[in-house]
Amino acid sequence: MIRGFSLLCKINFRHYSTLDLFYCCMSMIKIHECPCPVCGTRHPCWTEHAMYPRFLIGFDSGIVCCHSIMVTRFMCQSCRSTHALLPEFVIPFKSHSLFFVLAVLKDYFLSSLTVSQLCAKYEIPPATLYSWKAAFLKDKRIWLGALQDVLTSAEKFLDFLLRRGLEHNLGEFFAIANRSLFQTRIIRGNGSFTPD
Numbered sequence: 166m167i168r169g170f171s172l173l174c175k176i177n178f179r180h181y182s183t184l185d186l187f188y189c190c191m192s193m194i195k196i197h198e199c200p201c202p203v204c205g206t207r208h209p210c211w212t213e214h215a216m217y218p219r220f221l222i223g224f225d226s227g228i229v230c231c232h233s234i235m236v237t238r239f240m241c242q243s244c245r246s247t248h249a250l251l252p253e254f255v256i257p258f259k260s261h262s263l264f265f266v267l268a269v270l271k272d273y274f275l276s277s278l279t280v281s282q283l284c285a286k287y288e289i290p291p292a293t294l295y296s297w298k299a300a301f302l303k304d305k306r307i308w309l310g311a312l313q314d315v316l317t318s319a320e321k322f323l324d325f326l327l328r329r330g331l332e333h334n335l336g337e338f339f340a341i342a343n344r345s346l347f348q349t350r351i352i353r354g355n356g357s358f359t360p361d
């Protein structure tokens with residue numbers, strides 16, 4: 166999988182709908198500047214290999230919106246491995262966008278909504294909410310390190326993500342964790358038999 170980072174800092178992304186943001190970010194990714202995650206070639210000759218549909222759920226203007234998007238899979242001509250190309254706000258193997266998950270967690274930690282009210286608002290089961298909360302707390306510890314994690318509340322870290330982290334630091338987390346924020350499914354190697 167190839168991730169496009171440092172895209173959100175270049176646009177006023179909060180004004181975009183989920184669907185528009187996906188295609189805007191895709192148009193900004195310079196695939197030929199992306200290294201191959203398998204063979205490490207810094208500037209491989211990428212060729213389009215396939216496209217597949219995928220769901221992307223956003224929370225646009227207060228409404229849950231389920232979009233169907235087309236993801237492009239590229240082949241590295243150096244090692245013949247294939248990789249889906251995803252912008253940073255799409256969580257690999259998850260339908261809900263990163264903004265959606267953060268909006269839910271913001272309401273969970275910072276609003277007075279009950280869990281049932283929150284789940285009704287975002288049309289998710291409580292189990293999904295709690296799995297996102299667990300992933301958030303786990304990734305917070307990875308990102309901050311054990312000591313700083315203890316010293317930083319969930320609310321403070323969420324505030325950091327929403328104010329500055331999204332624009333500048335998602336690539337930093339990826340470099341530390343070798344996966345994306347909230348990504349729980351990990352595919353090593355080629356991954357050509359998985360959708361993302």
Ligand SMILES: [Zn+2]
Nearest residue numbers: 201204241244
């Ligand atoms: Zn390669």
